[in-house]
Amino acid sequence: xxxxxxxxxxxxxxxxxxxxxxxxxxxxxxxxxxxxxxxxxxxxxxxxxxxxxxxxxxxxxxxxxxxxxxxxxxxxxxxxxxxxxxxxxxxxxxxxxxxxxxxxxxxxxxxxxxxxxxxxxxxxxxxxxxxxxxxxxxxxxxxxxxxxxxxxxxxxxxxxxxxxxxxxxxxxxxxxxxxxxxxxxxxxxxxxxxxxxxxxxxxxxxxxxxxxxxxxxxxxxxxxxxxxxxxxxxxxxxxxxxxxxxxxxxxxxxxxxxxxxxxxxxxxxxxxxxxxxxxxxxxxxxxxxxxxxxxxxxxxxxxxxxxxxxxxxxxxxxxxxxxxxxxxxxxxxxxxxxxxxxxxxxxxxxxxxxxxxxxxxxxxxxxxxxxxxxxxxxxxxxxxxxxxxxxxx
Numbered sequence: 001x002x003x004x005x006x007x008x009x010x011x012x013x014x015x016x017x018x019x020x021x022x023x024x025x026x027x028x029x030x031x032x033x034x035x036x037x038x039x040x041x042x043x044x045x046x047x048x049x050x051x052x053x054x055x056x057x058x059x060x061x062x063x064x065x066x067x068x069x070x071x072x073x074x075x076x077x078x079x080x081x082x083x084x085x086x087x088x089x090x091x092x093x094x095x096x097x098x099x100x101x102x103x104x105x106x107x108x109x110x111x112x113x114x115x116x117x118x119x120x121x122x123x124x125x126x127x128x129x130x131x132x133x134x135x136x137x138x139x140x141x142x143x144x145x146x147x148x149x150x151x152x153x154x155x156x157x158x159x160x161x162x163x164x165x166x167x168x169x170x171x172x173x174x175x176x177x178x179x180x181x182x183x184x185x186x187x188x189x190x191x192x193x194x195x196x197x198x199x200x201x202x203x204x205x206x207x208x209x210x211x212x213x214x215x216x217x218x219x220x221x222x223x224x225x226x227x228x229x230x231x232x233x234x235x236x237x238x239x240x241x242x243x244x245x246x247x248x249x250x251x252x253x254x255x256x257x258x259x260x261x262x263x264x265x266x267x268x269x270x271x272x273x274x275x276x277x278x279x280x281x282x283x284x285x286x287x288x289x290x291x292x293x294x295x296x297x298x299x300x301x302x303x304x305x306x307x308x309x310x311x312x313x314x315x316x317x318x319x320x321x322x323x324x325x326x327x328x329x330x331x332x333x334x335x336x337x338x339x340x341x342x343x344x345x346x347x348x349x350x351x352x353x354x355x356x357x358x359x360x361x362x363x364x365x366x367x368x369x370x371x372x373x374x375x376x377x378x379x380x381x382x383x384x385x386x387x388x389x390x391x392x393x
Contacts, residue, residue: 012115016116031063104133107129233348307368
């Protein structure tokens with residue numbers, strides 16, 4: 001689509017959020033689209049429909065994006081169908097029609113050229129409103145299988161952008177012809193890290209650069225499960241590698257006490273931190289192996305970088321999606337997945353071969369990189385512009 005053909009700003013309505021997994025891909029797509037339009041002498045007008053208590057309520061305004069909320073209904077899932085009919089679920093489902101009506105008013109007033117829905121329960125009313133207002137709807141799915149919101153909206157979608165080829169056969173047959181593989185947008189800065197900057201910024205003077213470096217992370221809040229098994233095998237691990245351990249702000253003191261008992265020679269190879277911020281690209285550039293959860297955003301970043309990883313999926317993730325994500329890469333030899341009960345011993349057995357076999361690390365890195373799509377944001381923007389052009393023809 002030729003952006004210069006739009007005398008007014010190109011209008012994008014974004015909906016989705018609740019978590020970073022739904023929010024950051026949308027934000028990256030917005031930034032990429034804005035840059036694409038600017039290069040063509042055009043401008044972008046964005047409106048985000050989200051929840052008041054979701055991450056998007058902070059992220060969108062901080063980016064200068066207009067933000068509106070609508071009534072939503074969060075479905076509390078259960079393996080028992082009868083429990084799905086809980087009073088809370090019934091009450092919340094009754095809110096959806098109100099949310100659709102509110103969203104329909106917003107969409108009708110804003111008149112977007114295209115609507116991007118990235119998942120989360122807030123996407124349902126806005127996505128249905130897009131159909132009612134006859135605006136093109138592009139879904140983006142971050143995980144291997146369609147999430148609950150995107151499953152509800154698939155029949156209304158103009159295009160369905162998925163992150164993996166393996167998602168295609170899992171789509172309902174009647175919508176597969178609308179699907180396109182874009183990958184999961186990755187923040188561009190993630191791809192620009194420098195190992196030496198991490199050493200300098202974090203003052204890693206005790207690291208032995210002849211040894212591989214392991215980056216352990218449990219996400220912004222840390223992960224008690226990962227922290228516990230790493231603590232079990234820390235002396236062994238430091239005998240084979242340097243370790244940067246992002247443990248979550250609430251867990252630093254406990255792990256610092258455990259580290260105090262280390263041999264001082266090994267302790268120099270251990271960098272403990274509650275949170276990794278702007279230095280994350282440099283930390284990832286330094287890391288030879290990553291131990292982490294297997295959320296969609298993490299997978300997108302690590303495969304784009306081609307990093308060997310040992311995944312410890314979050315067992316309580318919606319639809320068990322983290323286990324599916326991890327198994328998907330592990331089956332291809334592009335990662336190691338620790339499923340079920342995880343112990344210090346099982347972690348050591350998973351990480352050990354990657355530390356002692358540089359050729360094995362290189363091979364796994366190459367297989368991970370084959371799944372990576374560092375250009376995913378540009379691919380998704382192509383889909384958005386194409387859907388908008390199709391609607392205006």
